[in-house]
Amino acid sequence: MPKLEEIVQQLEETGYRNTASRREVIAAVLSQRGHFAIDDICQQVRWAGRATVFRTMKLLQDTSVVCRVLLENGNLHYRLSSIGHHHHLVCVECGGVQDMEDCVVAEMLTRLANQTSYAIEGHWLEFYGRCGDCRVAKPELQAV
Amino acid sequence: MPKLEEIVQQLEETGYRNTASRREVIAAVLSQRGHFAIDDICQQVRWAGRATVFRTMKLLQDTSVVCRVLLENGNLHYRLSSIGHHHHLVCVECGGVQDMEDCVVAEMLTRLANQTSYAIEGHWLEFYGRCGDCRVAKPELQAV
DNA sequence: GTGTTTATTGAGACGAAGTATCAGTTAGTT
DNA sequence: AACTAACTGATACTTCGTCTCAATAAACAC
Structure with a gap:
């Protein structure tokens, strides 16, 4: 902090x-x-x-x-x-934000490089869901 | 079309x-x-x-x-x-948009489910780069 | 065709998010 | 203390989008 x-x-x-x-x-x-x-x-x-x-x-x-x-x-x-990250897991319940592992992104980029003719230069990557704490607090709202 | x-x-x-x-x-x-x-x-x-x-x-x-x-x-x-897709490869040169394979996204979701306590409910996923045609047209701007 | 009902329209007011301008202020330097 | 460039805040403006509301026009029944 x-x-x-x-x-x-x-x-x-x-x-x-x-x-x-x-x-x-x-x-x-x-x-x-x-x-x-x-x-x-x-x-x-x-x-x-x-x-x-x-x-x-x-x-x-x-x-x-x-x-x-x-x-x-x-x-x-x-x-x-945090340093170097800009890929997030955002909790729609409490507004908490967690960083995503860079390695997951890296693998995705490799795959795109192989599968397409694009030269990737940038990206947006955001995921939304309910974090562990919020799932425990309100299990009835569990995602299907 | x-x-x-x-x-x-x-x-x-x-x-x-x-x-x-x-x-x-x-x-x-x-x-x-x-x-x-x-x-x-x-x-x-x-x-x-x-x-x-x-x-x-x-x-x-x-x-x-x-x-x-x-x-x-x-x-x-x-x-x-296109039907069912909302993940894109956007060309910053010509503005062209290409769909991304859903399977790449699916694998990413699986991985997130395993690595975190989040229940993922939604996401944004956009990649930017230069498409094959634009790379051929202006190779001097090749990404590093 | 005429009439009726209801969805739709467009003008314009409104609001949120962000930028541009510019005269006045102030931090840091000498 | 004086100087100067960086900074400030008021305000006007732009863009993107929503809301309201009286007027219009589809679609449907007759």
């Missing part, structure tokens, strides 16, 4: 300034559980304006502090990111 | 009316190559209003005439759909 000061310091080292608004947005992001919308952050901050929230979120994306999560309905949300 | 009249007839059989606006929107959709935005359709039609275009597109989705394609930047586009 990254800390506010660590992130701010990392940004400073990259040449970005340490401002009150930025710290406020980052703190709001760090307080989130699972995935969240930018609007959740906008509502949580007091001083920082909407434009600054959007700008800071883009900054955090570029520096891999957060990454985008695609929801089932096509909406884009965000989450604190 | 489905024909306008076939689609209209299929809609009629399902209880939907055969109207001029609907036919115009469907004709515009059928004239598309690769993936397209709803806005492309709005600009192509003459009489049909924006709301009608959106309503008809939803109708075409529900009846599996078109399906959504997620672009790399998170935008949603549409394409004429």
